[in-house]
Amino acid sequence: MQESITFVSNFKSMSIRVDQVTKVYGEQKALNNVSLEIGKGEIVGLLGPNGAGKSTLMKILTCYIPPTSGQAFVNEMNCADESLNVRRMIGYLPENNPLYYDMYVREFLTFIAGIHNLKDKKQRVDEMIEITGLKPEMHKRIGALSKGYKQRVGLAQALIHNPEVLIMDEPTSGLDPNQIVEIRDLIRKLGSEKTILLSTHIMQEVEAICNRVVIIDKGKIVADGKTGDLSSMFAAAELFLVEFDRKVTREALLGVKGVKNANTKGDNMWAVEADQSIDVRKEIFDFAVRNQCKVLSLTKEKHSIEELFQQLTK
Numbered sequence: 001m002q003e004s005i006t007f008v009s010n011f012k013s014m015s016i017r018v019d020q021v022t023k024v025y026g027e028q029k030a031l032n033n034v035s036l037e038i039g040k041g042e043i044v045g046l047l048g049p050n051g052a053g054k055s056t057l058m059k060i061l062t063c064y065i066p067p068t069s070g071q072a073f074v075n076e077m078n079c080a081d082e083s084l085n086v087r088r089m090i091g092y093l094p095e096n097n098p099l100y101y102d103m104y105v106r107e108f109l110t111f112i113a114g115i116h117n118l119k120d121k122k123q124r125v126d127e128m129i130e131i132t133g134l135k136p137e138m139h140k141r142i143g144a145l146s147k148g149y150k151q152r153v154g155l156a157q158a159l160i161h162n163p164e165v166l167i168m169d170e171p172t173s174g175l176d177p178n179q180i181v182e183i184r185d186l187i188r189k190l191g192s193e194k195t196i197l198l199s200t201h202i203m204q205e206v207e208a209i210c211n212r213v214v215i216i217d218k219g220k221i222v223a224d225g226k227t228g229d230l231s232s233m234f235a236a237a238e239l240f241l242v243e244f245d246r247k248v249t250r251e252a253l254l255g256v257k258g259v260k261n262a263n264t265k266g267d268n269m270w271a272v273e274a275d276q277s278i279d280v281r282k283e284i285f286d287f288a289v290r291n292q293c294k295v296l297s298l299t300k301e302k303h304s305i306e307e308l309f310q311q312l313t314k
Contacts, residue, residue: 014076015040015165015195016061021070023056023219030056032219033070038212043191045206045227046199048216049313054199055095057216058167061197062092074165088116091158095169095199099153101143105134108142109156116161128156133182147174155183159190166190168198172205184209203306217313239301240272241265242284245294252291257283271301 016038023031031053038044048054059065060072063083072079074086100108109128113121129138132152137145142153151174172180187209206213207227215223253262258278263271274280281298288295
């Protein structure tokens with residue numbers, strides 16, 4: 001059984017607090033005694049395979065469903081007991097973006113602004129259209145928009161009431177590369193003044209946007225730490241890329257002191273996983289001398305979120 005890897009948060013003021021939450025559907029336990037704290041100003045990426053419990057956790061925090069046991073809080077308000085107040089301070093973009101396809105973009109956002117009882121609806125709608133890049137399409141019916149622009153409309157409705165907490169499920173789904181960059185920049189900017197929890201299957205997105213990553217698997221949190229500290233989540237292993245001037249075998253590399261694994265990258269290039277307690281660089285150079293070959297390059301690589309994800313959820 002995989003042990004959970006956790007880093008202590010330095011944030012004293014918590015926007016989101018999940019305390020021993022369990023959610024059971026029939027005989028299936030979607031969440032199993034999950035505890036989590038997210039401080040103000042954090043952008044947290046929530047990762048996990050399909051069916052891991054990500055959407056269930058988001059639905060509990062947005063007051064769509066109650067937990068079977070345990071409690072969830074937003075700004076110290078209980079999501080079950082004070083759901084209306086919690087919803088007022090949350091902006092939510094679900095994976096299946098619910099929109100009124102027969103309404104025009106501006107009409108829809110004005111309608112949402114009215115639901116939130118905003119005083120200057122027109123000004124706020126104009127701001128959202130500008131911020132989310134909807135200006136070229138604002139006179140169209142939502143049903144006539146591309147998937148990318150529909151996603152922008154969904155993001156605009158989540159932001160229009162200026163919520164303190166943003167919860168987003170796959171926020172860049174369906175966007176083209178330029179739009180993805182723009183939305184990521186917007187999320188980073190919003191993160192300076194809001195608390196953001198986003199779910200995504202795009203590993204590069206977490207590295208580009210988030211300052212913290214939480215990995216959930218089979219209803220349990222298996223990793224929680226700063227994005228920049230990913231390497232320390234790996235159990236005593238370092239990764240090197242080494243290129244020789246001629247062919248060497250995997251079996252020979254596995255015989256080098258400190259080498260735990262080796263995978264070819266083609267053209268005499270190898271990815272070598274090594275024990276952190278041993279300076280494997282010296283051992284590789286000695287190996288090259290013994291085998292009458294040369295090391296053309298040797299670089300230390302960072303482990304990626306994708307590798308961590310695979311290691312913890314396989």
